Amino acid sequence: MKHWMHNSIKDALAACPKMDTLDKECILAFILQKNREYIISHPEKYLSLLQKMRYLWLLRKRQNAVPLAYITKHKAFFGLDFLVNKHTLIPRPETEIMVEEVLKHIQQDDTLIDIGVGSGCVPIAIAKTVAKKNKHITLYGTDISSKALKVAKKNTKKHGTSISFYAGNLLQPIIQHVCVPKHSPTFITANLPYITEEQFVQEASIQHEPKNALVAQDNGLALYKELLIQIKDWETKPGDIRFFFEIDPLQSKELSQIIHSSFPNSTVFVKKDLAGHNRLIHGTIEL
Numbered sequence: 001m002k003h004w005m006h007n008s009i010k011d012a013l014a015a016c017p018k019m020d021t022l023d024k025e026c027i028l029a030f031i032l033q034k035n036r037e038y039i040i041s042h043p044e045k046y047l048s049l050l051q052k053m054r055y056l057w058l059l060r061k062r063q064n065a066v067p068l069a070y071i072t073k074h075k076a077f078f079g080l081d082f083l084v085n086k087h088t089l090i091p092r093p094e095t096e097i098m099v100e101e102v103l104k105h106i107q108q109d110d111t112l113i114d115i116g117v118g119s120g121c122v123p124i125a126i127a128k129t130v131a132k133k134n135k136h137i138t139l140y141g142t143d144i145s146s147k148a149l150k151v152a153k154k155n156t157k158k159h160g161t162s163i164s165f166y167a168g169n170l171l172q173p174i175i176q177h178v179c180v181p182k183h184s185p186t187f188i189t190a191n192l193p194y195i196t197e198e199q200f201v202q203e204a205s206i207q208h209e210p211k212n213a214l215v216a217q218d219n220g221l222a223l224y225k226e227l228l229i230q231i232k233d234w235e236t237k238p239g240d241i242r243f244f245f246e247i248d249p250l251q252s253k254e255l256s257q258i259i260h261s262s263f264p265n266s267t268v269f270v271k272k273d274l275a276g277h278n279r280l281i282h283g284t285i286e287l
């Protein structure tokens with residue numbers, strides 16, 4: 001990487017010509033703690049030596065395929081800004097479908113449990129939207145990773161939402177510590193790890209993300225199968241459960257069959273993402 005002579009934003013953007021200009025603008029915005037519009041409209045602004053060194057260091061990281069979100073520590077999801085780090089999955093646009101679908105159905109006084117919260121993007125996006133409509137819902141979140149939960153808690157505070165978080169395996173901590181009301185529906189959202197080891201190895205773009213946030217055994221379905229068993233064995237379970245599970249498009253048929261055979265009174269729908277792939281399985285489990 002060539003070092004430029006002068007330290008202006010214009011010079012900085014000219015460095016690494018092969019790199020995406022948008023990435024460079026975002027990294028500069030992050031370093032200068034300004035927005036991208038400022039970077040574009042102030043080409044003459046000078047960087048300090050420290051800022052320049054930091055820029056070069058972050059450009060090198062980006063060249064080594066570290067996702068931009070891990071460099072800037074931020075990612076937009078559902079129109080909101082979320083803190084992320086190497087312990088959390090970077091929120092994906094396709095997960096917004098889950099949020100949209102929940103928002104179509106959730107009502108005043110319902111309960112929502114998000115399993116595998118990561119950055120907390122799903123329950124926080126739901127909580128923020130519901131609050132705008134002056135509705136009250138009770139929210140819980142679990143994650144096996146206490147480091148991810150730390151980020152989710154920070155995001156909850158940042159967005160002024162109220163969510164009770166528990167560390168543990170899937171629904172287990174909720175079963176142990178929470179008595180959910182029986183008179184109103186309980187929504188269970190989950191974007192659990194669902195890709196196979198082979199898919200993980202083949203996908204270069206995800207190598208910097210936590211493997212335990214992406215990969216599951218049993219053709220990627222191990223955790224959803226375990227979650228369904230936990231729901232079935234939940235002694236104090238609510239009478240009416242609405243579930244929303246993000247999946248790999250190839251899993252929709254098998255997972256639908258598993259849900260139907262575990263809960264004969266269930267209804268199951270499949271929703272496609274913008275690319276036309278089956279992405280969300282949702283429905284009701286009446287017990």
Ligand SMILES: C[S@@+](CC[C@H](N)C(=O)[O-])C[C@H]1O[C@@H](n2cnc3c(N)ncnc32)[C@H](O)[C@@H]1O
Binds near residue numbers: 088119142145
């Ligand atoms: C695909 S990420 C989804 C994160 C977030 N919900 C999102 O959509 O961006 C899956 C999350 O599930 C968590 N996880 C993995 N195994 C788990 C388990 N057995 N119980 C609870 N959470 C688990 C991971 O730590 C990770 O944060």
